[in-house]
């Protein structure tokens with residue numbers, strides 16, 4: 001038996017409150033609920049993070065997340081919806097099986113994301129972009 005909690009949920013070895021399922025994804029209520037309607041969308045086959053997603057998984061996740069997000073909007077009419085996905089401990093990932101949080105948002109709900117903007121000069125942005133383009137090549 002896998003010790004990955006999300007693999008065990010996918011295999012129905014431990015219970016979860018599932019809201020949507022297709023060939024490659026499973027969406028279920030987050031036990032660590034931030035606001036009513038908080039759902040996790042995960043891939044069925046184990047992939048630790050975004051870097052490890054197959055092309056097929058990558059193509060499946062966003063349509064599933066968008067579909068569930070529209071259902072959350074219709075069911076809860078939140079003022080907003082945050083989409084959160086972390087890769088690695090430093091990014092805040094705590095379950096190392098790829099998943100996307102869909103979090104309905106309301107004014108004053110207490111959820112916060114620090115966004116420490118550094119505003120580097122354009123030359124720095126060009127330097128960073130060149131590194132990414134080189135890695136893409």
Ligand SMILES: [Zn+2]
Nearest residue numbers: 004007046097
């Ligand atoms: Zn897993």
